Amino acid sequence: MILQFYVDDLIKSALLEDINYIDSTTDLLIDENEISDAYFIAKDDGVISGLDVAIRVFELLDNEVKTTKYFKDGDVVSKGDKIADFMGKTRALLKGERTALNILQHMSGISTYTSHCVELIKGTAASIADTRKTLPGLRALQKYAVMMGGGKNHRYNLSDAAMIKDNHIEAYGSITGAVNALRQKAGHMLKIEVETRNLDELREALQVKADVIMLDNMDCDTMRMAVKINNSQAKLEASGNITMDNIRQVAQTGVDIISLGALTHSVKAFDISMRIDSSK
Numbered sequence: 001m002i003l004q005f006y007v008d009d010l011i012k013s014a015l016l017e018d019i020n021y022i023d024s025t026t027d028l029l030i031d032e033n034e035i036s037d038a039y040f041i042a043k044d045d046g047v048i049s050g051l052d053v054a055i056r057v058f059e060l061l062d063n064e065v066k067t068t069k070y071f072k073d074g075d076v077v078s079k080g081d082k083i084a085d086f087m088g089k090t091r092a093l094l095k096g097e098r099t100a101l102n103i104l105q106h107m108s109g110i111s112t113y114t115s116h117c118v119e120l121i122k123g124t125a126a127s128i129a130d131t132r133k134t135l136p137g138l139r140a141l142q143k144y145a146v147m148m149g150g151g152k153n154h155r156y157n158l159s160d161a162a163m164i165k166d167n168h169i170e171a172y173g174s175i176t177g178a179v180n181a182l183r184q185k186a187g188h189m190l191k192i193e194v195e196t197r198n199l200d201e202l203r204e205a206l207q208v209k210a211d212v213i214m215l216d217n218m219d220c221d222t223m224r225m226a227v228k229i230n231n232s233q234a235k236l237e238a239s240g241n242i243t244m245d246n247i248r249q250v251a252q253t254g255v256d257i258i259s260l261g262a263l264t265h266s267v268k269a270f271d272i273s274m275r276i277d278s279s280k
Helices: 004-019 051-061 090-120 139-148 166-172 175-185 199-207 220-230 247-251
Strands: 035-042 066-069 082-089 127-129 162-164 192-196 212-216 235-239 257-259 272-276
Touching: 004 051, 004 090, 004 139, 035 090, 051 066, 051 082, 051 090, 082 090, 090 127, 090 139, 090 247, 090 272, 162 175, 166 175, 175 192, 175 199, 192 199, 199 212, 199 220, 212 220, 220 235, 220 247, 247 257
Parallel strands: 127 257, 162 192, 192 212, 212 235, 235 257
Antiparallel strands: 035 082, 035 272, 066 082
């Protein structure tokens, strides 16, 4: 799903940052012709994501490395599961270990957290979506990981859709004026979302026929009223102050989308280790 040159460029940047000129431990300690077996092992229960990207780290360092995968992205793993085996030059495996694990742990953490959120709202009409609160340079990987956890992607960048946020409204003067001005210049393919902070703003956004309306930091009672007022005219997106403790209550208000910046900006890394297999 993600272009290979994007992945390769990201990996090369990460490796250059980590290795620079030489690996002062590995290059001075390990013979260049030594071959080793290694494996990834899960140290927690969760959803795997980024496995092919992690494997690609080793392939760029050793084009003869051999890999056996026991899981694929989106699969659920349990603590103690062996995720993949590797056989290749020991130097390449050791040099790539940290970069590969950083990617795999981070992406799997996103997929695991997303999966928890999806499970918590099961049986409702709402879907879980990410935001643009991503780490610079990693957005495509992070949004891919959200999908592997069962979530959906909000816009990838500012070109995907027009989203009139509170500061746009303050700068332009009003929701109505901003939407009408935007429609005069936008092409027919561009959807418009409006961020609203109260029911009066919701009504104004509905009056100008916004395609999507964000209910920003509203409590559940207000969101239920918003759903009733909306009456399926626009897609409603709940956002702001949504946690694992209240996410089901938010979904039960009848909103269509629940977007969470926490899926990508502050997720806990999933615990995975790489071990050299000295038994072979």
